[in-house]
Amino acid sequence: MRSVVSEWPLVVFTSVAPLCAGAWIVTALLALFDVFPEVTLLTTGFTGTFFCLLLAAALACSTLHLGKPAAALRAFMRLGNSAVSNEVFAGVLFVVACCLYVLVSQNLIAAGDMWKIPLAFVAGCAGLFVLFQCLAYRMRTVPTWHSPSFSVEFAVIALLGGVVAEGVILCGGQLGDGAVRQGLVVAEVLCCAAAVFVVHAQGAVVAKNVRRRRDAHRLLEQWNVLGAVRVLAIVAGSTLWAFGMLGASASLTWAITGAALVMAAIVAGRYSFYRFYANVGLPQD
Numbered sequence: 367m368r369s370v371v372s373e374w375p376l377v378v379f380t381s382v383a384p385l386c387a388g389a390w391i392v393t394a395l396l397a398l399f400d401v402f403p404e405v406t407l408l409t410t411g412f413t414g415t416f417f418c419l420l421l422a423a424a425l426a427c428s429t430l431h432l433g434k435p436a437a438a439l440r441a442f443m444r445l446g447n448s449a450v451s452n453e454v455f456a457g458v459l460f461v462v463a464c465c466l467y468v469l470v471s472q473n474l475i476a477a478g479d480m481w482k483i484p485l486a487f488v489a490g491c492a493g494l495f496v497l498f499q500c501l502a503y504r505m506r507t508v509p510t511w512h513s514p515s516f517s518v519e520f521a522v523i524a525l526l527g528g529v530v531a532e533g534v535i536l537c538g539g540q541l542g543d544g545a546v547r548q549g550l551v552v553a554e555v556l557c558c559a560a561a562v563f564v565v566h567a568q569g570a571v572v573a574k575n576v577r578r579r580r581d582a583h584r585l586l587e588q589w590n591v592l593g594a595v596r597v598l599a600i601v602a603g604s605t606l607w608a609f610g611m612l613g614a615s616a617s618l619t620w621a622i623t624g625a626a627l628v629m630a631a632i633v634a635g636r637y638s639f640y641r642f643y644a645n646v647g648l649p650q651d
Contacts, residue, residue: 373640379428381629381636383457384499384520386421387492388528390464392553394489396532398482401546409485413535414468421464425457453502456495463491496524509575515567516639522564523632526557526600530607530625537616547611558604565593565635572642585642592638596631603627 393409395401409417467488471481500517510516533550572589576582607624610617 375427375430377633377636377640379424380499380520380639381523381633382424383421383428384496384524385527385531385629385632386417386424386464387460387496388524388526389417389531390492390528391489391496391524392528392532392550394485394492396546398486398489401549409488410468410471414464414471418461418464418468422461425461428457449498449502449504453495453498456491456498460488460491460495463488492524496521510568510571510642513568513571515564515571519564519568519635519639522557522561523635526554526561526628527632529554529557530604530628533607533611534618534621534625537610537618537621544612547616551608551611554604554608558600561600561631562597565596569593589638589642592634596634596638599627599631599634603629603631 390409463484467484470484499520503511503520504517505511529550533547533554536547536550569589573586576585603624603626605624606620606627610620610622610624613620
């Protein structure tokens with residue numbers, strides 16, 4: 367892995383897949399605890415199909431990292447003994463569970479509360495996938511990757527992106543009352559604060575690992591620029607998104623604009639992850 371260009375499939379996968387997982391988790395929490403039962407509309411029909419296709423595409427994209435997609439089958443060889451194998455298995459299980467739920471959910475919802483069981487199962491698969499993705503990058507051979515802040519970032523991405531995605535869909539369909547939207551904004555504020563803290567914590571890890579290098583000043587400068595871009599995009603995006611959510615009538619335009627900035631921050635974080643820490647945890651020339 368001499369260049370981040372070769373890592374673009376993983377940049378896509380680790381940006382999009384957690385977002386899809388977060389969207390399902392947020393939906394399940396709102397529906398299963400009767401905060402907003404009508405949110406199940408977001409996991410059925412067109413929206414549910416869209417998330418399934420997006421998740422499947424992200425998972426398929428990750429196989430390109432191995433040179434030949436067929437080589438991805440080897441990832442299952444060490445299931446239970448390898449964090450990466452566990453991540454792949456959980457991802458596939460999540461995709462299958464999502465697709466099956468979308469296919470049968472309309473009938474289940476019409477039959478009463480039966481839909482809660484499969485929805486809880488899908489949300490559990492999503493949570494399991496996020497957990498194994500966090501663990502997959504705890505590599506002792508990579509100084510920066512073997513750090514809680516870089517592992518926790520996957521969970522932060524899932525919740526940050528999931529809340530924003532749900533808000534956009536709610537605004538687009540004019541669903542949910544003001545209390546529901548306010549609750550999502552509060553959750554987004556907490557996720558935003560967690561994301562900023564993670565970026566700060568990662569900076570400390572980077573500084574520790576590059577301080578003995580001759581080009582430490584240049585490396586830290588590059589990291590600080592990317593870190594500043596991430597923080598500004600997260601804060602600005604979340605603010606614009608919240609503005610769209612808290613109006614007398616939800617503004618889809620502001621919600622989409624804010625969500626786009628948040629997504630840009632997530633992609634920037636994934637870029638820095640692979641740009642700076644390929645193989646040895648430091649930039650590759």
